[in-house]
Structure formats: C-alpha cells, structure tokens
Amino acid sequence: MPTTPARPAESLPPGPAAHAAAARTVHPSWLRLAHWLNAVAVVLMVMSGWRIYDAAPLFDFRFPPALTLGGWLGGALQWHFAAMWLLLANGLVYLGLNAATGRARRKFWPISARTVWADLRAALRGRLSHADPHTYNGVQRLAYVFVSLDTLLIVLSGLVLWKSVQFPLLRELLGGYDTARRVHFVAMAGLVGFVAVHLVMVALVPRTLLAMIRGR
Ligand code: HEM
Ligand code: HEM
Numbered sequence: 313m314p315t316t317p318a319r320p321a322e323s324l325p326p327g328p329a330a331h332a333a334a335a336r337t338v339h340p341s342w343l344r345l346a347h348w349l350n351a352v353a354v355v356l357m358v359m360s361g362w363r364i365y366d367a368a369p370l371f372d373f374r375f376p377p378a379l380t381l382g383g384w385l386g387g388a389l390q391w392h393f394a395a396m397w398l399l400l401a402n403g404l405v406y407l408g409l410n411a412a413t414g415r416a417r418r419k420f421w422p423i424s425a426r427t428v429w430a431d432l433r434a435a436l437r438g439r440l441s442h443a444d445p446h447t448y449n450g451v452q453r454l455a456y457v458f459v460s461l462d463t464l465l466i467v468l469s470g471l472v473l474w475k476s477v478q479f480p481l482l483r484e485l486l487g488g489y490d491t492a493r494r495v496h497f498v499a500m501a502g503l504v505g506f507v508a509v510h511l512v513m514v515a516l517v518p519r520t521l522l523a524m525i526r527g528r
Pocket of ligand 1: 353354357358360361362364365366368369370392396399466467469470471472473474493496497500503
C-alpha cells in the first residue's frame, strides 16, 4: 500500500495552537525591535542635543553637563549626526511596516475628541481600564500619534539646521534658520515631555512593559 511521505513540520499549515499564539501576541517582534532602537536613538539625540545647546544657549539656562553627551560641541555634533541615521532608518522601517500591514489604522484609528476626553478623565480618577492589551485607549492613541508627528517635525527642522542651503524651501516653510532652531528646540521639549508621561504610565501599568519586551 503506498504511504504518504511525512512532511517536515514547518511546511504544514499553521494549526490551532499557532493561531492561538498569534492571537495572544500584543506586539510583533519587528515592532518591539523598532521601539527599543528608537528609544536608544532618542536618548542619544536628546543628550547630544543638550550639549550642542549648552555651547550657545538660546535661553537663560544651560543643561547640567552630567546629562549631556559628547564632552564638547564637536563631540556632541558627531553623536547627534551618528544617532540621526539610526533614528531615521528605524523610523522609516516603523512607519513603512505599520502602513504596509494596516497596523497603523487598526491601532491608532479612529481618534475622537470625545473618547480622548472621557479616557483622560477616567485616567485622572485612576479608573481607566487596561483590560484588553491589544487595543489602545483614546489617550494612548493621541499620545503615540502626537510623538510620531513631533518626531517628524524634529527631523524636518533638524534637516534645515544641518543642511540649510540644500533645503531652502523647507527652511522658508519653517520660518528661516533662526525660527527652525526654535522649532527644533520646542519639538525636543515636546518629545521629552511625552517620554516623562510615557514612563509614568508604564510604571503605573507594568504589564504593558512585559508585552513590549516579550510580545505578550
Ligand atoms: C529625536 C531627535 C532629535 C532631538 C531630540 C534633537 C535635539 C536637539 C537639540 C536640543 C539641539 C540644540 C538646540 C540648539 O541649541 O539650537 C539640537 C541641535 C541640532 N540638531 Fe537636533 N535633535 C534631533 C534630531 C535631529 C536631526 C534628525 C537632525 C538632522 C537632520 C538634527 C540636527 C541638528 C543640528 C544641525 C543642530 C545644531 C543646531 C545649532 O547649531 O544651533 N537634529 N538638536
Ligand atoms: C526606556 C524608555 C521606554 C520604555 C520603558 C517604554 C515602554 C513602552 C511600553 C511598555 C509601551 C507599550 C505601552 C502601551 O501598551 O501603551 C510603549 C509603546 C510606545 N512607546 Fe515607549 N518606552 C520607552 C521609550 C520610548 C521613547 C523614547 C519613545 C519615543 C519618543 C517611545 C514611543 C513609544 C510609542 C510610539 C509606543 C507605541 C508603539 C506602537 O504600538 O506602535 N517610547 N513604550
């Protein structure tokens, strides 16, 4: 009697166990990798940026040297321009895969003012439910979309500061070199503000940290 040769396991169609595991996954591995690489890039950009700022402060204060990176203006600029490539390449992979897989729409859309307001009030009273880790609430959606747009603004204003002559249209759209420098700074402050709130939220709901590390 002819027998069917056994097929290697990896060529079999995924069974119920594989489907269940996929359904439990909160963050796919590419997303987790992109998130942590972005966190490293942002820390390097902020710390080196603060050193650049200290060399010629825009306002009446300086950042403590212990919180800065690079040792001096030249060193800080080198860190800034090196980490910039990590930020940019990783950001493009994150945005590209989010768009290609339809994840961006599933996770961050829709955002309505009513939901954000209701979720914000519930959060401030300590009553915001995190029962379903697969779905972001209104406040999370708004915060993550805000930081993505804010990072885009940092990159665009950074391009003007870096290659002012090569990007004349962008420079004019951002109000000229001096205004672009202020835009870059204010966007940095927005980013740092986001990270501060982000870390408090993660500390309040540590389960989300496990999901961002191991996927579920
Ligand atoms: C997370 C991303 C970034 C952060 C947090 C950041 C932060 C900063 C800060 C705080 C400064 C000092 C501001 C000042 O004194 O004017 C600075 C300066 C600068 N940044 Fe960034 N930056 C980021 C991304 C970029 C990118 C992507 C570029 C280039 C494409 C860039 C190019 C520059 C340049 C050229 C300067 C020097 C400006 C000057 O001489 O005043 N930055 N950045
Ligand atoms: C070491 C510092 C950080 C920790 C411990 C951390 C932790 C986390 C955790 C646990 C989540 C999932 C939260 C949730 O379920 O709502 C998350 C998501 C996210 N974090 Fe962070 N984070 C850090 C730094 C950053 C930085 C520096 C940025 C960007 C400036 C950032 C941007 C985001 C974004 C955009 C998401 C949503 C990602 C998505 O689903 O596409 N994080 N983070």
